[in-house]
Amino acid sequence: MSDAIEVEVDGLDVRLSSPDRVYFPAHGWTKKDLLDYYLAVGPGIVNALRERPCMLHRFPKGIEGDKVHQKRIPAGAPPWIETVRLHFPRWNRTADELCVTHLAHVAWAVQMSTVEFHPWNSRRADTEVPDEWRIDLDPMPDADYAAVRRVAHVVHEVLDELGAVGFPKTSGGKGLHVYVRIRPEHGFAEVRRGALAFAREVERRSADVTTTWWRKDRDPTAIFLDYNQNARDHTIAAAYSVRGNADATVSTPIRWDEVDDAHPRDFTIGTVPARFAQLGDLHADIDREVFDLRPLLEWADRDGTEVPPEPEG
Numbered sequence: 001m002s003d004a005i006e007v008e009v010d011g012l013d014v015r016l017s018s019p020d021r022v023y024f025p026a027h028g029w030t031k032k033d034l035l036d037y038y039l040a041v042g043p044g045i046v047n048a049l050r051e052r053p054c055m056l057h058r059f060p061k062g063i064e065g066d067k068v069h070q071k072r073i074p075a076g077a078p079p080w081i082e083t084v085r086l087h088f089p090r091w092n093r094t095a096d097e098l099c100v101t102h103l104a105h106v107a108w109a110v111q112m113s114t115v116e117f118h119p120w121n122s123r124r125a126d127t128e129v130p131d132e133w134r135i136d137l138d139p140m141p142d143a144d145y146a147a148v149r150r151v152a153h154v155v156h157e158v159l160d161e162l163g164a165v166g167f168p169k170t171s172g173g174k175g176l177h178v179y180v181r182i183r184p185e186h187g188f189a190e191v192r193r194g195a196l197a198f199a200r201e202v203e204r205r206s207a208d209v210t211t212t213w214w215r216k217d218r219d220p221t222a223i224f225l226d227y228n229q230n231a232r233d234h235t236i237a238a239a240y241s242v243r244g245n246a247d248a249t250v251s252t253p254i255r256w257d258e259v260d261d262a263h264p265r266d267f268t269i270g271t272v273p274a275r276f277a278q279l280g281d282l283h284a285d286i287d288r289e290v291f292d293l294r295p296l297l298e299w300a301d302r303d304g305t306e307v308p309p310e311p312e313g
Contacts, residue, residue: 007035010042012080012104016111023062023115026246029269034242035110037250040273041240042103044253044281048238049100051123053084055235056098056109057116063244071095074112081105084124088233099124115244118235121191126184128232130191133293135166135178135198136226136236140210143221145263147208148176151223152259154206158198162296165289167282170264172243172251175223177236179283181290186297188232193307194296199225201299213308227307239283240276242269253282 004017019032038045058068072095073083082105083096100106100117109117121132135155137148152168155178159166166178182191196211202225203209210222218224229236237243237251252267252275267275299305 005032007039007107009039009104009107010102012078012102014104014107014111016107021062023059024246024248024269025062025064027248027270029248031110031113033269034115034248035107037242037248037269037273038106038110038240039103041276041281042106044276044283045106045117045238045240046100046103047281047284047286048240049106049117049119051084051099051101051125052119053086053097053122053124053127054100054120054238055118056112056114057118057244058113059115059244060113063115063246063248067244068113070112070114071097073098078108081108084127086127086233115242117238117241119238120233120235121230122184122188128187129184130186130188130230131182131184133180133182133191133195133291134229134236135180135195136171136229137176137178138224138226139174140218140220140222140224143208143223145174147221147223148174149259151202151206151208151225152176152178154202154209156256156259158201158205162291164291166256167253167286167289168256168259169239169251169253169283170249170262170267172237172241172249172264172267173245174264176259176264177251179239179286181286182293183290186293188230189307190297191293192227192230193300193305194293195227195230196307197296197300197303197305199227200303200305240272255282 056070082099084099121130199211212218248269250267250272
């Protein structure tokens, strides 16, 4: 295995140790290949993570080894690494999490064996007030991807009726995510309540959807609209984040007109760079399309929506 190398990333030098270590054995893709991928989609991954607290999913021995969920930035990080301090009331403890503003921050995280980036849906200016509403189409074990596609179209329909612009992406797993930028005016509980009101409206229009709280009570062929992804300290893989699986799939932004043809397994670190070079960042305009959450909160009031207790993060 070769010694460490230095990589210049937009004016900052990042040390990459063990660049030839194989992270994805099924394809022979290495730590350096992982870094090259993130550099290729640099504007996209930085846009997705910018100024958000970010949990790192690290695989020090590659994806066939143990996974480490890391909140705290370790001692010895370069002085140019940025962080945001979070308080966790359950334990009355704090953590200084990575706060990306520069592509070199992403590269440094790769040096730290990070494969997946899981940001909060709030930013460091006020971490208790989300500016992103996340719609997570999570298929139950016996659901097929055709059902995900059907539900995605209903989600799009309801968003259009609300005047909200949704930005879809594959999950990199079996589902689909849709992000909507919102005004940072409501806490996590209210955003989650609005998300549940939306999910129940989609459920009324689609036989494929469930919002049932307990997993054991859900139809195994249904798509769970997981409003809990809007709870405090609940994170999902960012747009352009690689996933820690054998094929190195990528949570990839898609256009609405691609929903019926695109599949999560189509997008990997081997295919996404060329797509990004051709299309650019399909989520580049998300900050320009800000939605006022109040209509969803009015739906919640109308329906008497009571949200189950917030799940522990």
